[in-house]
Amino acid sequence: MEAKHKTRAANINLRPATAADAECIARCVDAAYRHYIQRIGKPPGPMLDDYAQVVRRHHVFVAEVDRDSSGMLAGVLVLMQTANGVLLDNLAVHPKHQRRGLGRRLLRLAESETRALGRAHLELYSHELMTESIDFYRRAGYVETARRTEHGYHRVYMRKSLA
16 A cells, blocks of 8 residues: 555654554553553553564554654554455554544545455454444444454444445
């Protein structure tokens, strides 16, 4: 997936991730998911990923703040091509940048990239206790397709038709 989306709005740039971003991606994901540890009883799956490998193997985009010398990323999007289509593996927004529309921008990017690959739908999953995420995806038109327990996580699978 080639990112044609170097978009700019409200001082946030969306761009493809590079290997040099892996540590910043991990920090952003940690900040975005940390509050779920107590609710779930363990770190959510994305907190356990090796982002150097994720960047090498998958389609990863980052949202960076202009003129931010801290190296902090505002958000992360991870898309995986699967035998059945495209899986939105992770969408994380740093708490300092939540509730400003960045999650919706990253989701639109995911849908646009999925269409560019010629795929008719985008799939994702979320932990069943991450109700805010599930509600976010429902509001964006995703419908629940299954519930399964995998690797000790109770997951809600969702899908959106992009036709």
